[in-house]
Amino acid sequence: MPGPRFTDIRRFDSIDSTNRYLLDEARGGAPEGVVAVADHQSAGRGRLGRSWEAPPGTNLLLSVLLRPDLPAGHRHLASAAVALAGSDAVEAVTGLRLGIKWPNDLIGPDGRKVAGVLAEADVADPSARGGRPSAPIVVGIGMNVNWPAADSDLPPDLVGSATSLHRLVGRTVDRSRVLEALLGALEPRAADLGSESGRARQSADFRARCTTIGTSVRVELADDRFEGRATDLTAEGHLVVVVGDRTRTVVSGDVVHVRPGDRPSPPAV
Ligand code: BT5
Numbered sequence: 001m002p003g004p005r006f007t008d009i010r011r012f013d014s015i016d017s018t019n020r021y022l023l024d025e026a027r028g029g030a031p032e033g034v035v036a037v038a039d040h041q042s043a044g045r046g047r048l049g050r051s052w053e054a055p056p057g058t059n060l061l062l063s064v065l066l067r068p069d070l071p072a073g074h075r076h077l078a079s080a081a082v083a084l085a086g087s088d089a090v091e092a093v094t095g096l097r098l099g100i101k102w103p104n105d106l107i108g109p110d111g112r113k114v115a116g117v118l119a120e121a122d123v124a125d126p127s128a129r130g131g132r133p134s135a136p137i138v139v140g141i142g143m144n145v146n147w148p149a150a151d152s153d154l155p156p157d158l159v160g161s162a163t164s165l166h167r168l169v170g171r172t173v174d175r176s177r178v179l180e181a182l183l184g185a186l187e188p189r190a191a192d193l194g195s196e197s198g199r200a201r202q203s204a205d206f207r208a209r210c211t212t213i214g215t216s217v218r219v220e221l222a223d224d225r226f227e228g229r230a231t232d233l234t235a236e237g238h239l240v241v242v243v244g245d246r247t248r249t250v251v252s253g254d255v256v257h258v259r260p261g262d263r264p265s266p267p268a269v
Pocket of ligand 1: 046052114141161162
């Protein structure tokens with residue numbers, strides 16, 4: 001029986017990006033379970049070349065190195081496991097139940113984003129290309145714990161779309177407790193990625209917490225955009241969208257929850 005995975009925790013006062021750091025470590029052969037946590041990132045990464053903002057000393061900025069025995073096509077479940085562990089941790093520490101907006105954002109009851117997840121694999125790694133077991137995946141999560149405390153803290157482009165645990169619960173939240181709870185919750189979820197029954201459990205949990213299902217969505221792909229109704233997730237964690245009389249499966253992209261009566265839709269976050 002393997003021991004706990006997430007015991008090698010590397011802490012940084014400041015770093016460019018915890019994901020970049022662990023991708024380099026993975027290239028050097030670092031094992032599954034290495035964790036990088038930063039007080040500040042000077043070049044925090046979002047998906048699709050976007051950036052992730054957080055003032056020093058306020059929020060949780062964390063990446064984990066996974067080497068899951070995942071069949072090709074199931075890699076989304078690795079980032080889902082981290083999003084689920086993030087929502088477990090928030091509930092354990094604050095009592096708040098956050099939803100997961102597909103693909104991996106944790107959102108509050110007002111639909112504003114509390115956390116985002118970025119999974120990156122090393123495309124230069126031949127094992128990653130083949131999707132072979134134990135190919136490294138670095139999954140980072142940025143969680144707004146104590147920042148923003150108010151809309152006035154935010155840059156204009158995030159006003160109305162970002163919130164924090166502090167705002168949602170009305171008090172300062174201890175980042176180290178959230179970190180500890182997240183790594184504890186991730187342990188069984190990461191183990192689950194290596195078996196068919198475990199993956200089925202993770203995808204069922206993802207489906208249960210995914211607030212995108214049942215909503216009208218606008219899907220924005222690199223070269224296409226369309227609107228439809230999100231009806232389900234596949235076993236791999238991809239989004240099923242009914243568009244007229246067609247059913248489309250979205251593997252990656254951005255989704256905007258389109259609420260009746262507020263078109264044009266709010267900006268994607
Ligand atoms: C994400 O991207 O949501 C993934 C964020 C992952 C950040 C973590 S922090 C630790 C690890 N190391 C890294 O370098 N990254 C990971 P995406 O869905 O593309 O969202 C990015 C967009 O969200 C930006 O373009 C902004 O519009 C918005 N944004 C930036 N900072 C935000 C914040 N703190 N809260 C809410 N929205 C934010």
